[in-house]
Amino acid sequence: MPIPLFNSIxxxxxxxxxxxxxxxxxxxxxxxxEVLHQLLQVAEDTEIGKKYGFESINNYKDFTNRLxxxxxxxxxxxxxxxxxxxxxxxxxxxxxxxAKSSGTTNAQSKxxxxxxxxxxxxxxxxxxxxxxxxxNNNENSQLFTGKSLRLGGSKEIYxxxxxxxxxxxxxxxxxxxxxAELSSTPSNKVSLMSEWETxxxxxxxxxxxxxxxxxxxxxxxMLVLLNNALEETGKTHLFEIWExxxxxxxxxxxxxxxxxxxxxxxxxxxFKYYEIYNxxxxxxxxxDRNNADDLLLMLDYGIFYEFIPMDEYGTSGQKTxxxxxxxxxxxxxxxxxxxxxxxxxxIGDTVRFTSTDPYRIKVTGRTKHHINVFGEELIIENxxxxxxxxxxxxxxxxxxxxxxxxxxxxxxxxAHEWIIxxxxxxxxxxxxxxxxxxxxxxxxxxxxxxxxxxxxLNMPKVHxxxxxxxxxxxxxxxxxxxxxxxxxxxxEREYMDELLQMNQ
Numbered sequence: 001m002p003i004p005l006f007n008s009i010x011x012x013x014x015x016x017x018x019x020x021x022x023x024x025x026x027x028x029x030x031x032x033x034e035v036l037h038q039l040l041q042v043a044e045d046t047e048i049g050k051k052y053g054f055e056s057i058n059n060y061k062d063f064t065n066r067l068x069x070x071x072x073x074x075x076x077x078x079x080x081x082x083x084x085x086x087x088x089x090x091x092x093x094x095x096x097x098x099a100k101s102s103g104t105t106n107a108q109s110k111x112x113x114x115x116x117x118x119x120x121x122x123x124x125x126x127x128x129x130x131x132x133x134x135x136n137n138n139e140n141s142q143l144f145t146g147k148s149l150r151l152g153g154s155k156e157i158y159x160x161x162x163x164x165x166x167x168x169x170x171x172x173x174x175x176x177x178x179x180a181e182l183s184s185t186p187s188n189k190v191s192l193m194s195e196w197e198t199x200x201x202x203x204x205x206x207x208x209x210x211x212x213x214x215x216x217x218x219x220x221x222m223l224v225l226l227n228n229a230l231e232e233t234g235k236t237h238l239f240e241i242w243e244x245x246x247x248x249x250x251x252x253x254x255x256x257x258x259x260x261x262x263x264x265x266x267x268x269x270x271f272k273y274y275e276i277y278n279x280x281x282x283x284x285x286x287x288d289r290n291n292a293d294d295l296l297l298m299l300d301y302g303i304f305y306e307f308i309p310m311d312e313y314g315t316s317g318q319k320t321x322x323x324x325x326x327x328x329x330x331x332x333x334x335x336x337x338x339x340x341x342x343x344x345x346x347i348g349d350t351v352r353f354t355s356t357d358p359y360r361i362k363v364t365g366r367t368k369h370h371i372n373v374f375g376e377e378l379i380i381e382n383x384x385x386x387x388x389x390x391x392x393x394x395x396x397x398x399x400x401x402x403x404x405x406x407x408x409x410x411x412x413x414x415a416h417e418w419i420i421x422x423x424x425x426x427x428x429x430x431x432x433x434x435x436x437x438x439x440x441x442x443x444x445x446x447x448x449x450x451x452x453x454x455x456x457l458n459m460p461k462v463h464x465x466x467x468x469x470x471x472x473x474x475x476x477x478x479x480x481x482x483x484x485x486x487x488x489x490x491x492e493r494e495y496m497d498e499l500l501q502m503n504q
Contacts, residue, residue, distance in 0.1 A: 017128060017129060017132045018132055018133075018136050020300070021129065021132070021133075023300075024298075024299040024300050025358045028299055028323060028324070028358065028359055029322075029323065029324040031299045031300055032299055032304060032305065032322065032323050032324070033060070035299070035300065035302060035303065035304050036060065036063065036304040036337065038302075039302070039304060039337055039338075039339060040054045040057050040063070041054075042092060042339075043090070043091060043092055043341065045088070045092065046088050046089060046090055046091060046092055046341070047078075047088065047089045047090070048078070048089065048090045048341075048343060052066050052067050053066060060322055064306075064320060067343055067344050068344065069320065069335055069344045069346060070343065070344055070345055070346065071345075071346050072110050072345075072346075075090075075342075075345070078090055079098070079111055079113060080111075082095050082113065082163070083098060083111060083160065083161060083163050083165070084161045084163075085161050085162050085163065089341075090113070090341035090342075090343065091113065091115055091339075091340060091341030093115055093116055093117065094116075095113045095114070095115055095163070095340070095341065096162070096163050096164060097113075097114040097115075097119070097163070097164055097165070097171050097175075098111040098112060098113055098114065098163060098164070098165040099111070099112040099114050099165070099166070099167065099168035099171060099280035099281075100112075100165045100166055100167060101168070101279075101280040110280070111165055112168075112280040112281050112340075112342075113340045113341055113342070114168070114171055114280075114340055115339060115340040115341065117302060117339040117340070118282065118302065118338065118339050118340040119171075119172075119175055121301060121302045121339060122282050122283050122301040122302055122303065122338075122339065123168075123172055123278075123282075123283055124172075124176075124180075125283075125301060126276075126278065126283035126286065126298060126301060127180065129286060129298065130249060130274065130276060130286050131143070133274075133286055133287075133288045133296075134247060134249075134272070134274055137288075137289060137290050138246075138247075138272065138290070141246065141247075142213060142244065142246070143213050143214055143246065143247070144183065144213075145211065145213060145244070146210070146211035146212055146213035146214075146242075146244055147183055147184055147185045147207075147210050147211065147212055147213065147214075148183060148184050148185070148212070148213070148214040148215070148216050148249075149184075149185055149186075149203075149207050149210075149212045149214070149215050149216070149242075150173075150184050150185070150186075150191065150216045150217060151203070151215075151216070151217030151218070151221055151222050151225055152167065152169035152170060152172075152173050152191045152192075152217070168279075168280045170191075170192055173188055173191050173192060174188070174192065176188070185206060185207045185210045185212065186202065186203045186206040186207050187206060190202045190203055190206055191203075196480035197480070200224070200225060200228055201228075203225060204225070204228060204229050204232050208229065208232070208233065208241060210242075211242070211244055212241075212242040212244070212245060213242075213244050213245060213246055213247075214245070214246065214247045214248070214249060215245070215247075215248040215249065215250075216248075216249040216250075217250065217252075218250070218251070218252035218253060218485075219250050219252070219253055219255050219258045219262070220252075220253055220258070220400070220485070220486070222248075222250070223258055223261060223262070223265075224471075226238060226265055227265075229241060230265070237264070237265055237266065237267055238265050238266055239266070239267070239268065245266065245271070246270075246271065246272060247271070247272040247273070247274055248262070248266070248271075248272070248273050248274070249274045249275075249276060250273065250274070250275055250276070251275055251276035251277055251278055252278075252485065253485055253486075254363075254380065254384045255273070255275060256384040256385070256387070256388045259388075260391065260397060261397055261423060272290060274286075274287045275287045275295060276295070277295050277361075277363055279347060279349070281336060281338065281340075281342060281345065281347050282301065282303050282336060282338050282340070283298070283301060284297065284298065284301075284303065284334075285297045285298060285360075285361055286298060288360075293362070294354040294355070294360040294361060294362050295360060295361055295362070295363075296358060296359070296360055297323075297358075297359040297360065297361055299323070299359070301339075302338060302339030303336055303337070303338050303339070304336070304337040304338075305322075305323050305334065305335070305336060306320040306321065306322060306323075306334075306335040306336075306337075306344065307320065307321045307322075307323075307326050307332035307333065307334060307335065307351075308320055308321070308332060308333040308335065309321075309330055309331070309332055310330075310331040310332060310333055310350060310367075311331075313333045313367060320335055320344075323359060326353050326356065326359075327353070327356075328352075328353050328354065328355070328356060329352055329353070329354075330352060330353070331350055331351075331352050331364055331379070332350060332351055332352065332353075333346065333348075333349070333350050333367050334346075334347050334349050334350070334351060335347070346367070348366050348367050349363060349365075349366060349367070350363070350364045350365050350366065350367055350379070351363050351364055352364050362381070364379055364380065364381040365379040365380035365381055365488075365489070366380070369487065369488060369489050369490070370489050370491070371403065371404070371405055371416060371489050371490070371491055372491060373405040373407065373414065373491055374405070374414050374450050374456045374457055376444065376446045376447040376450045376456075376457065377444070377446045377447075378403075378416070378440065378444060378446075378447055378489065379444075379489070380488050380489055382440060382443045382444045382447070383403065383440075383488060383489060384488075385439070385443055386436055386439035386440050386443055387401070387436070387439075389435075389439045390426075390432060390435045390436055390439055393435060394426040394427070394431070394432055394435065395424065395426070396422055396424055396425060396426040396432065397422060397423040397424035398420055398421070398422055398423065399421045399422060399423045399470070400420075400421045400465070400469075400470040400486050401418060401419065401420040401421065401465075401486070401488065402418070402419060402470075402486055402487055402488055402489070402490070402495055402496065402499065403416055403417065403418045403419075403488065403489050403490075403496075404416070404417055404489075404490050404491075404492065404493045404495065404496035405417070405491065405493070406458075406461065407493075413454060413456060413457060413458050414456060414457055414458070415457055415458040415459065415460060415461055416457070416460045416461070417460070417461045417462075417463070417496060418436070418460060418461065418462045418463065419462075419463040419464075419465050419469075419496065419499050419500065419503065420462060420463070420464065420465060421464075421465035421466075421467070421468075421469055421470055422464065422465075425464065429462055429464060432462060433459065433460055433461075433462045434459075436460055436462065437451065437459055437460055440460075463500065463503065465499070465503055466503055469499060469502060469503055470486050470499070472502060473498065473499055473502055474486070476502075
């Protein structure tokens with residue numbers, strides 16, 4: 001089939017899905033209630049369904065009264081039984097895939113169930129929806145005249161007791177429908193390579209002669225790949241390698257620290273950036289407008305959403321809210337119930353709603369990824385925005401960073417300690433530190449109050465990291481590539497002390 005014709009047919013098929021999307025845009029509460037009803041009905045004869053009496057749950061109130069909110073640690077025994085071959089414990093269809101996730105703050109591996117329903121009705125459906133929304137907004141797109149350069153996980157699929165586990169991206173690639181594989185580069189063989197540094201070279205060699213029209217992957221690791229491609233070819237920007245590039249689909253970490261660096265690699269004003277919000281547990285939201293900074297919550301992927309206001313999270317009085325009761329501009333922890341058998345599961349992410357018609361969100365951080373040792377409640381969103389402002393003011397470019405508390409000792413007050421690896425250093429680190437402090441005060445009133453007259457917190461401490469410090473730290477933990485991320489904020493000093501030791 002000629003490429004232009006294929007491009008037209010694919011665009012037409014994907015745009016047809018937009019009519020279904022319009023249904024949950026118009027009737028969000030009804031769609032979510034139907035999702036919950038279907039999940040309960042499908043799983044009523046499972047072990048967990050019988051334990052909590054799914055058959056007699058008639059509404060959301062029954063659901064919240066009957067089922068507790070669960071953490072990974074609480075469901076791990078059930079997951080382990082399934083990994084060893086038992087079935088029908090928390091989901092009726094066979095679970096043979098587990099997405100291995102180290103978590104962002106916990107070195108212990110997590111094994112998240114991936115059902116066939118989750119693969120088809122969530123992960124792959126979302127991939128088609130991402131393209132559908134992009135094409136709906138960009139009618140002259142030539143996306144399908146070329147291929148998508150994808151950057152997946154660095155782990156192989158391992159077999160264990162009849163079940164399989166690996167990075168989610170590896171599972172998706174291994175089960176990928178033919179249409180997606182045909183339109184992607186590199187090949188599955190290269191995408192599933194386990195050794196990150198060898199794989200990087202193989203991706204470049206295999207993709208460099210392709211007509212690449214889009215990029216897809218985590219911003220931090222994609223940046224490494226793209227800079228390596230420029231170094232390999234001796235080109236000054238990416239359009240000299242792939243002249244038809246038109247969009248970068250990204251997710252996994254905040255894009256703010258990387259935006260300026262990408263604009264230099266991709267120096268066209270009409271180049272598009274589309275953000276997604278996905279995790280091992282499911283695919284949740286997609287940017288549905290050009291140049292937007294919030295994401296449309298996708299309501300018909302077999303995931304039922306609940307939210308806990310963060311000012312109540314972890315307290316005896318915390319309450320969960322269904323989607324139709326959330327309010328704008330409030331920070332919420334997400335609780336999900338899914339078509340892979342996760343029931344009222346704490347995913348660990350926080351979001352706030354920018355719109356309720358339709359429901360659009362911004363990811364604000366992690367329930368465990370904040371610094372609140374002194375009552376300052378510093379979240380990732382504050383940190384990312386502050387650094388963005390400072391880089392704009394100073395011309396600095398940040399590659400990676402992390403921050404942790406300096407605990408009070410005797411009469412010595414506390415502080416925040418930062419270690420930042422710059423791609424382009426500021427002229428004077430003292431001024432950079434003052435700008436950081438000022439920006440955080442303007443963004444976070446709790447931080448400002450603790451910093452008032454150095455009442456509780458002293459001025460932040462900022463260390464300049466040596467070149468490739470964070471890369472070497474991840475490598476030492478066998479966490480290169482894929483979904484592995486630098487922990488940005490922590491209430492403990494474990495990461496900070498390790499990095500400072502390696503920075504000597």
